[in-house]
Every structure is written in C-alpha cells, then in structure tokens.
Amino acid sequence: MDNLLTLWNASGLAQIAPGQVFMILIGLGLLFLAIRKGFEPLLLVPIGFGGILANIPGAGLAYSAVDNALQAADPAQLAELARVLGVSVESGSKALLAAYDASGAATHLAIQQWAQDAGYSNGMLYNFYSVAIASGVAPLVIFMGVGAMTDFGPLLANPRTLFLGAAAQFGIFATVLGAVGLTSLGVMDFSIADAAAIGIIGGADGPTAIYVSSILAPDLLGAIAVAAYSYMALVPMIQPPIMRALTTEAERKIEMVQLRHVSRREKIVFPLVLLILVALLLPDAAPLLGMFCFGNLMKECGVVDRLSDTAQNALINITTIFLGLSVGSKLVADKFLDINTLGILGLGIVAFAIGTASGVLIAKLMNRFGSTPLNPLIGSAGVSAVPMAARVSNKVGLEANPHNFLLMHAMGPNVAGVIGSAVAAGVMISLVGG
Amino acid sequence: MDNLLTLWNASGLAQIAPGQVFMILIGLGLLFLAIRKGFEPLLLVPIGFGGILANIPGAGLAYSAVDNALQAADPAQLAELARVLGVSVESGSKALLAAYDASGAATHLAIQQWAQDAGYSNGMLYNFYSVAIASGVAPLVIFMGVGAMTDFGPLLANPRTLFLGAAAQFGIFATVLGAVGLTSLGVMDFSIADAAAIGIIGGADGPTAIYVSSILAPDLLGAIAVAAYSYMALVPMIQPPIMRALTTEAERKIEMVQLRHVSRREKIVFPLVLLILVALLLPDAAPLLGMFCFGNLMKECGVVDRLSDTAQNALINITTIFLGLSVGSKLVADKFLDINTLGILGLGIVAFAIGTASGVLIAKLMNRFGSTPLNPLIGSAGVSAVPMAARVSNKVGLEANPHNFLLMHAMGPNVAGVIGSAVAAGVMISLVGG
Amino acid sequence: MDNLLTLWNASGLAQIAPGQVFMILIGLGLLFLAIRKGFEPLLLVPIGFGGILANIPGAGLAYSAVDNALQAADPAQLAELARVLGVSVESGSKALLAAYDASGAATHLAIQQWAQDAGYSNGMLYNFYSVAIASGVAPLVIFMGVGAMTDFGPLLANPRTLFLGAAAQFGIFATVLGAVGLTSLGVMDFSIADAAAIGIIGGADGPTAIYVSSILAPDLLGAIAVAAYSYMALVPMIQPPIMRALTTEAERKIEMVQLRHVSRREKIVFPLVLLILVALLLPDAAPLLGMFCFGNLMKECGVVDRLSDTAQNALINITTIFLGLSVGSKLVADKFLDINTLGILGLGIVAFAIGTASGVLIAKLMNRFGSTPLNPLIGSAGVSAVPMAARVSNKVGLEANPHNFLLMHAMGPNVAGVIGSAVAAGVMISLVGG
Amino acid sequence: MAQGVELMVFGMGTVVAFLALLVVATTVMSSLVGRYFPEPHKPSPSRPQPAPGAVQDDAELVAAISAALHQHRRKK
Amino acid sequence: MAQGVELMVFGMGTVVAFLALLVVATTVMSSLVGRYFPEPHKPSPSRPQPAPGAVQDDAELVAAISAALHQHRRKK
C-alpha cells in the first residue's frame, strides 16, 4: 500500500501544476510550428521538446540539485539550510532561494554539498544547460560552424553594403530604449542588462542572442531565444509590408550592376582583417567574432577541409541538439510564465520591424547619394536572419521587376548584419556587463 | 642504480597481482567473443579493451586520485588522512576507504584536495567514467540515437503487441525476487537496490541497464553491463529451446494477417503521446524515455534530418567509444572479482529465460482469446534485444512453416520491450532509489 | 562621456602591449606558413589562430578568472587576496601569482571563489585548454585516431625495423642532456622536467609532445608544440642533407626484398601484444599507447567499422580543432616571449637532426651485420613524423636509384618511431614526473 | 524478501498498467489521425514536400550540396 | 531612461564606426591583394594546387580515399 502511495506521489498527475500543463502545450505548439510550418526546425524542434521535458511534473529535469532540494526538503533540512544562509526559515522558500542566489561562491559550494548529501542531484537538462550554455561554449561553436558556412564574396565585391548591416542594428538599440522606457513607465520590470539582452533579438541572430543573454540575463534566456528564432522564421511575413511601405515602385525596380569576381586570396585575408579590427577596437566581441572568423578562415584557406567539414556538420549538429534542449530547460513554467515574457515577445517584434525599416531607409539614402544604383530592398537583409532575409529581398524585388535578381546583392548586407549584431553584442557586454 | 630501481618498481611485472592477470585474460576473452564470434562487438570491443587497461598494474587508470593516493601513500600521509576522516589509522586502508565513501561531500572535497596536493591524479578511465556514466549522459545519448534508429511502424499497426513487451519484463522482476531471495538465504549479499539493478539485465537493453546501475548500484555496473551485452549476443542460443518447449507445432505455424499501412503523421505523433504518458504517470522514467522519444521524433518529423543523422552516427559512435571504455573501468580486479559477480551472471541468464517464457506464454493467451491469429513465437521478442530477438522469432517460425515471415510482426513487441524495460527502470528508481 | 571612456578603456588600442603585437604577428606568420607553405595546416591553422586570439589586448581569452582578477583588481581586492595567500601586498602581482601557484588545492579553490565573486571569469581559450589539454584527453583521443589510421603491416612484415624506431629516439635523450647542459652552463634555465619535455620534440610526434609537456612542463607547452609541428613540417628540408652526408652512393642504391604478405589475424593480434608488453613493463606509457592500440584494434578487427570511422574522422577532427586553439592559448605574450622559447626552438631542431642521424647510422650497422640487405635511408624514418619521413626516405632513395621504391619499407621504422617516442614519453614521466 | 515481493507486484503492475494505457492512447491517436488528419496523398518516404508557404533553409541546402560535391570530387 | 539613451547613442555609434572602419579596411585590403598578390590563374574553386614544394599529407589522403571507398562499398 505504501508502495502504491509512493508510486502515486511520484507520478506526474499527483504533482502537476496548471503552469506546467500550459508550458507543455506551448512546447507542443513550438513543435507544431517547427514541423508543420517549417519555422526554424533545427532549433525549434529541440527547444520545443526540451520545453516539454522541463515541465514534466516531479521530474525536476531543468532544476539544479539545490532547486530540487528546496522544493522537496522537509522542515528540518530547510532549517539547516536557512541557518547556513543566515536567514530565517519562516521567510519561505522563495526568500531562501533569493538568499542563495545572492550569496557568494563559497556559500554556493556549501549548499550544493548539503543538497548532494541530502540525496538530491542536478536534472538532466540543468546539466546540459551548464555545459552547453552557462559555459558559453555552444553559441561559440555554432558561430564557428556558421562562419564555416558563410561566403563573404558578395560583401567583398561591394563593401559599402556593410553600412546596411550597421543600419539594421538600430532595431537593437531602439528596443533597448523601449525596454528601459517600459520599465520607467512601470509597465515592465527590466534592468538595463535585461534590456540589452532583449534588444539583441533585433539582431536576428540566434547564437548571438543566446550568448548575450547567457551573460547579461540568464533568467530571460528562454523567452529571448524563442522570440529570436520564431521571428527569424517569420521574416517572410514581417518584412515585406514594411519594405513595400517605405519604397516606391521605381526604387524597387532598380537593377544593380553585376558583382565583380572576388579572388580566393581576398576571401582568406578578410577574416583576418576583421579579427585584427576586433582585437584593436572591441575585445568584448572577440569570442563571438573570433570563432566566426576562425570558421570562415578554415573554410576559405582550403588546406584544412576536414576540419571545416566537421565544423559545418558533425560538430554544429551535436552542439545544436544540446543547445536546443538547454534553451528548452529555460521554458520551465515557474520561470517562463511571467508578464516579462510577453514584454519580450512584444519588444522582439518591434526590434525586427525597426531594424528592417532602418536598413531600407539607409539603403534609400545610399542610393540617392551614391554613384552606382542600389536597390533599397536589399537594406532589409541587413538584419541578418541569413539567408531568409536575403531571399525576401529577392522575392519582393521580383514582384516589381521579374528580371531583377537581388539575391546575391542582398547576401552582402545579410552577412554584414551578422557582423553588425556581434559588434552590438560586444558593445552591450562592454557597457552593461562589466 | 636508483633509476633502475625506480623503473623496475614502476613496471607492471613488479606490481602485478593474480587478480589483474585473471582480469586481463577476461578482457582478452571478451575481445575474442566480440571479434571472432561477433558478440555485440560495438560494445564488447571497447568494454574488453577498457577492462585490460583498467587492470594494468601500477597505472591506476581506473582509480580516482584518492584511490591512487590511498594505495601509494606513506604512513605520514595516511595518518593525516585518517585524522581528516576521524578514524584510527590502524584500522587499515580498507577501513579508510569505507570511511571516505561514507563521508559527506565536504569531506570528499577536502580529501580530494589532499590527494591532489600530494601529487596524485585521476586515472584516464576514471575520468571517462565520471564524464560519460556517473553524469548519466552517455546512456541517455545512446538512447536518443537508438530512438532515431527505431521504426515504430509495426507497433502502431498492431498496438496489442505492447502487451507482449510488458509481459517479457516479468523476467526483470522475477530476477529481483531471486536476488533478494539468494540474499535472505545467505548465498549472496545484495541490497534491494543491487537486486533491482541486477534485474534490469532481464530487460535485454544495454543502455537501460547501465543507466539504472549507475544510479542504484555503481559498484556492480561492470558485471551488469557485461552480463547484459553478453546475453543480448546470446539471444539466438538462449531463446529457441524455450520457445520450442512452450509452443506446439500448430501454434508455431500460425500465419498472421499483413500489417496495415501506418501514416507518417501517426509516426510523428506517437513519440509525443508516449512522452505525455510518461510525464503524467512515471516522471522517473522521463530522462530515458524522453531522450528516446526525442530521437524518434527527430527521425520521423523529417525536418531535422541533419540532426537525426548526427544522432544516429557521429554522436552515438563517439558516445559508444567512451561508454565502452568507461564500463571497462569497472572491470578492475579488486572490484569485479567477487562472488557477487558470479551471482549476477547466473541471475542475468535466469532473467532472460523467464522474460522469454513470459512473452511466449502471454502471446499464447492472447492468441487464444483474441480475434485475429497471433503466432506465440513473436512473444519472445518482447524482451527487446532489438533486432536480434525479432530475428530469432522469424527464424524459429520459418523452421515450422517455410512461408511464414514473422520478422515485421515481431518488431512490434521488440520495440515495445524497449519501452517496457525503460518503464521498469523508472519504477525501480522511483521505489528503490528515492 | 563616461561611456566613451569605458569603450575606449575597453578597446584593444588603449591596452595593447608591444609583446602582444609581436605575438599577433607570430600568429599571422604561423597561418602564412600553414596556408601558403602547407606546413602541417591541420594543427598550425588552429594554433596560429588561437595564438592571435590569446593576445587580443583586454580580452583575457587565455587567462583564468584568477589571472584576470589579478590583472584588473583594485588595491582593496588585492589586499584581500594577499591576506588569503599570506603574503604582503607590497610584493607586487608577480609575487602574488607565484604565491598562488605554490599554494595548495584548498587555497586555489578559495581564491577562485574570490575571483568569481569579484565578477571575473575564465577566458574562452583557458576553458578550452582546461578541458582539452589539462585533463589530458585531447592528445589521447588524437592518438586513438592516429592508431585507427595506422597500418602496422610493413612493420609486421619486417619487425627488425623496430630497432630503427628505437635508434631515432636517441635524439630525444641527447636533447635532454643538451637542455640540462645549457642550464648547468647558465645559458638557459630549465628544470629536469622541462628538459625532458623539450627532448620529446625530437620524437617528431605532436600529440606525444603535447601530452608530455602538459604533465611535465605546462608553461613551455606552447613553444614545444609549435616547435614540434613546425619541425615535422620541415622534415623534407632537415633530413635529406643529413641522410646524404652519412651514407655512400652505393648504400643509397640498395634495393630491399619485397615485404611478405601480412595476415589480418597478425594485424589484429599485434596491438594486443604491444598492449600486454606495455602493461608488464611500462605502465606510465599505458594511456598513450593504450589509446593508440585501441584505435588500431578498432580498425583492424573489422567488426566495429562505425566506431573506427568515427575515430578517424568526426572525433579526431573535433578534437584537433580544440587542441589547436588550446595550444594557441599558450602563445600568450607574457608567457611565450622568453629567452627559454628560443632555447626550445634551437634544441628542438638539434633533436630532429640527432634522431635522423642515429636512425641512419644504426640502419647502416644493421645492413652490415644483417643477412638481408637494408637501405640505410629508411633509418631516418624512425623519427616518426608519419608519413612525411617515410616519403623523404623514398624520395632520397629515388634520386640514387630511380627504380628503388623505399616507401613501404620506410613505413616500418616510421610507425616504430611512434611507438618508440611513446615509450620514451613513458620513461620520462616515470623517472621525472613521479 | 517482503520487499522483493512488493517490488515485483507494484513494479510489474505499473509496467502492465502503463503499457495498457499506451495501447489505448495509441489506438485512439491512430483513429483520430486517420479520421481528421489523413495523409493528403502518398508522400515520398522521408522527404515530404514542405507545406505550402513553408520556409526552407536554402543556405544549408546549398552548403550540403557543395559539401557533397566537394567530397565527391575529393573521393575521385 | 538616461542609461537607455546613452546605450543607444554609444552602442549605435560604435557599430557604425566599426563597420565604417571595416569598409575602409576591406577596400584597402582588396586593392592591395589585387595589385600585389593577384591570382596566378583561374584556380578551381575549392581545391587549389598546393604551392610548389608544399608538403601534402598523403597518409590522410590515403585514409580519406580508403574510407570513402569503404563507405561506398558499404552503401552498395
């Protein structure tokens, strides 16, 4: 009978909370969008599945040993814990957790040892998160793989398009301002670090967003990553109306001169030039852009093809699996279901829209004052979301002029946008994270 | 001359113990079975090789820094250690080790620091074991890969065969009873947790067995893993006599109706249904079955083929190499050579036999009371040992009726057996590990 | 304005030191040699790039949290640190670092916690180094992969060539003597452990050199690894003059009898024979040679091709990427720019030359006293540098006799040299590291 | 001993109950999918046409093809 | 709020300044490479001939080819 009770108490049905049911439905929804609608499936399948796993009642997969101990501990154990933390046990488990978070590394270690001695252990997803994201390694490895898949040829043929990659990052900073503004109006409650991490959604670059939030706002990481990847998938819906509204039919018809041939040697030297500039000017962007340049150099140099192939395949795939499950661990109900999440989702789409608009407007300006014709539609590709945004530019361009193929021209601002948001990330970490 | 002495003292010949010679021979025997006889070579080659490495005298590859320090320490160091542990140094190194094992996490850390300061370090295989098995990650990653290789089509076409996968798990629980019984008779000395871990051998599923013993009985892990994989390889010898003894010639001739076509959508939804049931009823099975369902969903959803391919190839292969070597580290002589190991090997084969018999008998029952004909030979496939057990069903069926291909029909209970033993693992961890 | 100052102070330009500029140029030089000249690009591309990353001013990518804290800490923090370490704060940060290095594991932990609480964290490359090299795992995994790519057929067909693999290791020990001699003359300042690690450069085997220096002389690892791989790439320039000087035209013309067919079974048993010998005689070489034999057994046994393929491709490639970046982290200016580095580079090339000469001379001796003809040119292949050294033997042989293909004959001493230097590594660790 | 019997009863009971529930759930799921979401027409086994309007990641496709070609060229 | 404005001004300024510098650096680099290190002749896109005297790693090539053949044989 006792065993039956043990089994029942251990079952999910006996422990389930409404928030968990809701989050499992969110997880299923993400899987539906990824599988049926093709929304960034490589990330949203693992994230959605990880979100379901994180909310299995009683399994504690997304919690650390200390979290699990706090949720299950008996009064005697809690009293012992409160004594170590130097707070009163009557203040409740929320206060205990806050005291734990605020304590130093030595107290952390002591309480981890206490939880371990009491028989609690880290959940599977918590371990994945610690290894893949808290250490920072997974976004960096993905950036290396992306670098090894990136062709800077179109950018090198027309370096001016780097300005479009800069312009589109305005979405990031406008959103930071928005988040700070909402906080000062009392609608939301974001610190400046939170605001910076939320802004990066506008960079339209998943690993950059994850990297920055893992440093500046780990609690918001789940919502930020979900927003970033969802909106990246929605680029074909978000961007075209904005692009059409801000351009005239005549501008959309502009044909651009064919790109010059770029030599292999330029492609080999470019990542080194970029690296040196980063080294001299913005060391805080060095991990992200360093790994990106390293991947690109491995691809272009032509003498380490086995390493480049692995960076583009086995290594990035393995990392993506664990990165996705780890992000999913942040979809645990008691941390995700929060008014701030709605704020993040709202601000994220604003960031995308502003970034798109800025790119198009600066492209118009450059067309007006430059010597060679420049179709403003390629400005929207500056948000990154490689290669979706470039394809959107191409598609909208074809509507206006069926013989106008903008794809290659849009790849320049598109990869410039990756560099631009990594630079923005470095600035944020430098100004806010220090 | 001193150097010559140092070299001689450091050599294996000067330090070798008879147990180590014996275990090296066991390792060579496993390699022979794997390479020459084809016994589960993917696991038994690394396990056998790891077993040899673990028993290299003087290398201490399978020992932690603390183990190595205890074996090599001079009297002054031991006295210091005994002081920290609060026991008398006269009680000997066995007692010191026991006191260390019984102490809390803080004492563990202090003694690890002591060993490190004294110049000792963890052996290579000990590190592999910590990362791959003690953390739980390797069996889970293998389960994900197995999920990505599993086709639930035959099971979905005939869901009743899930009962056969349940029936065959009787071998697990009968063996637990046997282990407890042998202990109460004083023949063996197994705790209830040990008994549960040993029983899982009857689940005929290597990663499940390793996962459960890493939690419930780490000391027995080597023997349990070796038994599990050896008997899985022996399925074509163990099962047929039992199957023939329990069925009539007429039963073995039964032809089954062809399986219906299963749609891709069913295959996509099934892992989610299974996951939700696990979440609601048995959270302790969530890590194993969650990763299994995740692998299967990646395979079936068709939009993340690069991840699925990696899970089935590079990732599972890398994990298998280190899992095998890590299991080998548990074949170290002073832990493996024990009367309990013989008990485990004996109980393991009993578990297999009982599981096979239960599957066949329940299949006979279902055939008698069901509406559609069911050949009892597919019952034995419920033990899992995918796909060997299903092929055995097919082969024994062909002996009785050369036109009767049971392979696809037996794949249903076969994969059901994987689910069944993972559920049994969850129950064990829930009832015994808590 | 404060922000502008923050950004400027955080920039590389404001913090750059001449040593960093110099090391970045060295990194670019290594990349040039690797990409344009084809010098061991698989290692020198990651090492060179890692070297640049390590010297980005202000990024601290190659430093631990404690290093970073020491460089940035304010006086109050330093005073606190000095108190914990029990030294006077006036003695300066060099003395603080030395006190830290000399302190025990408990003090290390306390100071790491202090640095963490003060907001400092480990640099990316420091983390890579800890995981890949300080743990010892990366060189071992690479050795496994090399084992899985090695064909012992030529060696088994003519086991006498093992003597050539032994002879060429004389370069290692002569160099140790040289390093000790230079120190006793006061020219350099190498401990006996340093000298042993430097000598291993003469083994012409990258992972062995990295493994040994990670244990015996971590501070010299960068210079030793760069020297080892550079000289391996220079083998076609270093060896031929020595080979021609030590042999007569007649000797270089000697044709050797065709190698006998070696059966698969011999190839399967050989790694086990080698492993048993290692186990009995030199346990300190067990990690390196054990993983090497394991890789070779996986390749030859023919039943675990998926594991062998992974060991030769995805796994070795992933490991090479992180090993290279980690070695690069040791090219950080304040550790690399040292008179000792020049000593290492000089001693390394001496080691190569002596090893080559010893191999050729012993080959001449064996030709004089043996019954079957032996071309002394294959002696130089005993340094390892697989397969370059064997190809050099072939090329020099063809110059003398255009119908004389020595390649397969030279592969015997070539792989023997790998075994020989791993044995030498074991001896060093046993005699010096204990 | 009693503990062993208990473990057997409850353990085996849970396994059977769980798999019985899974039989029910699977059967219900299959009939729901068959009724409300039948397969539109015979899809190719593992490369379904993307849903209309679905987003496809060309860059990766291009990367995959170029990697394949590359490897093919290397293999020659 | 002031903090947000500052972050926007300095952040956006840095991004624009950095990418402007990159435009300059890239343009200079391309013209230098084009003038002093022009491509000798049309190279195959991703498998350049090794520079004369360059070292090539045959063992890996052999390993790669044998692995490819092997896999090819397995795939049949």
Add this chain to the structure above:
Amino acid sequence: MAQGVELMVFGMGTVVAFLALLVVATTVMSSLVGRYFPEPHKPSPSRPQPAPGAVQDDAELVAAISAALHQHRRKK
C-alpha cells in the same frame, strides 16, 4: 648534469630494451599465428565474412543503408 646523463642512459636503455622485446614478441606472435591460425583463404581486405553463426546487426545495417540512400538522394 648527472641527472641528464642518468636520464639518457636509463631512458634510451629502456626504449631499446622495450622495442627489442617487441621484436621478439612480434616475431613469435607472427609465427604462432601463421602456424596455428592461418588465414582460411584470401579474405576481402576490410569486409571479412562474418564467422558462421555470427550475429550481424541488421537494424544498423538497414539504418546505415537508408541513411546512405537518403544522403545520396539529398546529394542529387
């Protein structure tokens, strides 16, 4: 200095002794294998027939083939 000489003598001695023993062991092994376990007949270099009665893992074979086909189809 003395330490260096010692290291050289003992180190080089051990290397030579070890490899000499390996020569002996290898020679003995080869002759034993040649005499008592000769190869039955010429096997294909890297895909030996499995020993009679040996177990083969079909599921993985199927998985491997389907993955190969799949990839092949993708490569087209």
